[in-house]
Amino acid sequence: MSLIAFWGAVELGLVYAFVAVGVYLAFRVLDFPDLTVDGSFPLGAAVTAVLIIAGINPWLAAFVAMLAGAGAGLVTAMLNVRFRILNLLASILTMIALFSVNLRVMGKPNVALINAETMLSPFFGHGLRDFYVRPLFIFVLVVLAVVLVWRFLESDAGLSMRATGANARMARAQGVDTNRQIYLGIALSNALVALGGALFAQTNGFADVTSGVGTIVVGLAAVIIGETLFGTRGILMALIGCVLGSILYRIAIQLALSSDVLGLQASDLNFVTALLVTVALVLPRLRRGGAA
C-alpha cells in the first residue's frame, strides 16, 4: 500500500467517522435501527454539490446539507412515533424515498465538483501536500463533532436521550418525553451522516446518487470494530472507538484490496466488508471463551 493510498484510506475513514457517530446515536444510544442513513448520506452530498455549483459558500452548503439530513431523520421518526410504523421499516421507507429525492435534487445521477471552491480550497497550496491536508482538515472537524456529541450525551438533556433508548418506561416516569427524544436523536444522527456525505462530496469532487448504498453497514462496522477494540466503557471512549473503528475499517479494506497475495479486486469490496464485520462481531465472543 502506497503512502497516498494509506492517507486516502485514513481520509475516507474520517469522513465516515461522522456516519459512525450518527449510527452510534441511533443504534446504541436510542436503540433505533435506522437505515435512513443510506439515503441521508447521498442527500448530504447532493445538497452540498448542487449548492456549491450554484455559487453558495461551501460551509453554508455543508450546513444546509445537515439540515436536509435532519429533515430526513424527522420523517423517519414521525413515521415511527406518530404513525406507529416499526422503526426499521419506517427508516427503509424514508431511505427508498430519498433515492428519488436525491435524483430530483441533483437533476441527474451525479454532479461533478472539479475545480469548484470547497471548504478545503483555502488550505491547499501552503506547502503541505494535498493528501495530508484533506485528512488533517477532516480530522479537526471530527474532533469538534466528537467533543460536542460527548458533552451533549453527558448533559442533562443527553442523559434523557440515553434513558429513552435504555429504558423508555423509566424515562417517562422521570418526566422525559420519549417521543421527542426519538425525533431529536434521529434528526441529530442523520444530520451527522449528511455532514459526512457533504464532506465526501467536497473531498472527492463529486456527488453520486448510488454513493449511499451500504452506508449503514460501513457505519455499523465502524461502531462494532470500535467496541471490539476499545470496549464500551464511557461515552467518550465509545465515540473515539467509532472514529478509530471507521479509520481501521478503511485501512483494512485498503490492505485487503491492495495485497497482491490475496488477489482481490475492487468488486470484492462488499464481500470483504461483510467478512470484516462478521469477524468483529465474533471476536469478542471467542475472547470470552464461549462458543461463537
Add this chain to the structure above:
Amino acid sequence: MISVSDIKVTFGKGTPLQKQALNGVSLTIEEGQFVTVIGSNGAGKSTLLGVLAGDVIATEGQVKIGTADVTRQGTAGRAGRVARVFQDPLTGSCGALSIEENLALAARRGERRGLSSALGPQRRAVFRERIAELNLGLENRMRDRMDLLSGGQRQAVSLVMATLAGSDVLLLDEHTAALDPGMAEFIMTLTQKIVSERKLTTLMVTHSMRQALDYGHRTVMLHGGEIVLDVAGDNRKNLQVEDLIAMFRKMRGQTLDDDALLIS
C-alpha cells in the same frame, strides 16, 4: 394530596375481551397520609396505580394530584408530581447507565433538562451522601453500571431516586415483591424511614396483608374494581391478618387456598 373521584377504567371497550378494571372508585388521600392498598389478582390495584401515575388514562372520572387536575395528562407530563418505585427492579432504573447517572436523571424529574453537565462536583457530592445513607457501600461504586447491582440494591437506589426531586405523591407498586425476605424487610424499613422523614403522601400497593396492616395510616381493599374496605385509626389497629383473609374469602364466596399461601 390525592383526590380520585368516580374513576372508571374499561379495557378493550366494545370487544369480546372488554374488562371493567375500575368501576367507580373514589378515594381522597390527605397530605402526608400513607395508604396501603390490597386486593386479589385482577382487583384493580395496578390499574388504580396506573391511573395515578399516568400509564392508564381513566375512561370516566377525575384525578387530582396536589391542586392540579391530571386526569388527561400522560406519565411524562405529570412526572414532576409523581415519584414512583416499580415492582420490577429492572424497570425503575436504567441498567445501562451508572448509579450516579440514574440519580442525575431522577434529580431533574419533571424539570427542564438543559445542556449543562449532568454530573458536576456539587451534584456528585449530594448523590454520594444520599447513597451513603443506605449503608450498602454503594457510595464507592457510583460509576458502576446499574445492572451490576442486585435487585435489592437497585430498589434501594430507586427509593433514593424517588426522593431526589420534589413530588406531591410517592407511588410504591409492590416494590418488595421481587426481593428475598431479608432484603424485602430492609427495603420496607427504608421506605418507612423515608416516608416519615419527608412526610410524603404515599400509596403502596402490596400483596402482603402483613405489610398492609403494619405500615402506613390507612388500608384500602379493592375487589372487582371497587373499594370494599377502607379502614384507618383504631378500627385498623384492631384488624388482624386473619380478618382480612376472612374478608377476602367472603368476597370471593369461596375458599382460596392459593391466595392464602400468598398473603399469610
